Amino acid sequence: MKEPAMPTKPIMITRTPRGTQPTRQTHAAPATPAWQHALAHAIRDPESLALELDLDPVCLPGLHAGHDLFRVRIPRSYLARMRKGDPRDPLLLQVLPQLRETEEHPGFVADPVGDHDALAAPGLVHKYHGRVLLLTTGACAVHCRYCFRREFPYAEHNASREDWAPALAYIKADPSIREVILSGGDPLSLTDHRLADLLRRLEAIPHLERLRIHTRLPVVLPERVDDQLLGWLGTGRLHHVLVLHANHPQEFADPAAPALARLRERGITLLNQAVLLAGINDDPDTLCELQEAGFRHGILPYYLHLLDRTRGTAHFEVAEHRAIELHRALQARLPGYLVPRLVREIPGQPGKTPRWNEA
Numbered sequence: 001m002k003e004p005a006m007p008t009k010p011i012m013i014t015r016t017p018r019g020t021q022p023t024r025q026t027h028a029a030p031a032t033p034a035w036q037h038a039l040a041h042a043i044r045d046p047e048s049l050a051l052e053l054d055l056d057p058v059c060l061p062g063l064h065a066g067h068d069l070f071r072v073r074i075p076r077s078y079l080a081r082m083r084k085g086d087p088r089d090p091l092l093l094q095v096l097p098q099l100r101e102t103e104e105h106p107g108f109v110a111d112p113v114g115d116h117d118a119l120a121a122p123g124l125v126h127k128y129h130g131r132v133l134l135l136t137t138g139a140c141a142v143h144c145r146y147c148f149r150r151e152f153p154y155a156e157h158n159a160s161r162e163d164w165a166p167a168l169a170y171i172k173a174d175p176s177i178r179e180v181i182l183s184g185g186d187p188l189s190l191t192d193h194r195l196a197d198l199l200r201r202l203e204a205i206p207h208l209e210r211l212r213i214h215t216r217l218p219v220v221l222p223e224r225v226d227d228q229l230l231g232w233l234g235t236g237r238l239h240h241v242l243v244l245h246a247n248h249p250q251e252f253a254d255p256a257a258p259a260l261a262r263l264r265e266r267g268i269t270l271l272n273q274a275v276l277l278a279g280i281n282d283d284p285d286t287l288c289e290l291q292e293a294g295f296r297h298g299i300l301p302y303y304l305h306l307l308d309r310t311r312g313t314a315h316f317e318v319a320e321h322r323a324i325e326l327h328r329a330l331q332a333r334l335p336g337y338l339v340p341r342l343v344r345e346i347p348g349q350p351g352k353t354p355r356w357n358e359a
């Protein structure tokens, strides 16, 4: 997976008194944003993960087996919200490589949602009326083991590879498109410079009204919510919607909480989508608290996804009848505006397919 570009060192021409020659000087590089330092120091190998969390070394072969398929990546600020010595910690389980990822299960495939077949231009997925999804980068701050794009060939299908041009031309040619969704990978793993450039070009397309950003960074790498990000987010002609991704209420704890507060103060529409995951959030208390905790941070629930059946993720699946029971429990215990829509993504359908009416 790609890493975000680091700033390069600029060459500056200094002004000199009249009659003397200007001299070329190399100035100090602009400071690398703290979030890029944090990303560079993320946990990236099984031994460090086991050591940092006091995990029993007996788990190391399993960790390596999963890591060989999809590499470990965990920011330290996310790790800090996990309990040491507890291999069942709900945050750890989302990012812990396991031997079970090597198992083959019928129906669990590389591209369960049909993204590949819906590519309209390099890095541009057009599945649903009125909106398109731009795959901006393959990079993420964290590698979630259940990710439906864990095998997606980003190197081939990345809109930024061709300077966005074919994707932007496609959007410009279709006036029915009102909304662009930045996805990835995680779009906020791009630099602010790249994102501001993309935003400027999207704003020049007159029929666009909304920019939606699907991101897990404010939750797993809260350092990303800095002055530079807040300098462009929520500005300009397009209405910005940030769709976060948190699956457990503990993910909203410090140090994520102050970052979420800054986003809320910026006045950006904040939504959350979660994935229903066995052993992590498949009980009514955790799911209710996820919605309540999110709302305390100004985040409204959006989707509760049934697991996309991606190869290597079968151990996360919650049976659909159980998911419907859980959803009914949410409806019984929460006001309607705090109940996310329980959905499954089915390739070829005109939108996410709701599941809550099917007992």
Ligand code: SF4
Residues within 6 Å of the ligand: 139, 140, 141, 142, 143, 144, 146, 147, 148, 149, 150, 184, 185, 186, 216, 245
């Ligand atoms: S942040 Fe999103 S895209 Fe990245 S690994 Fe996690 S689920 Fe997948």
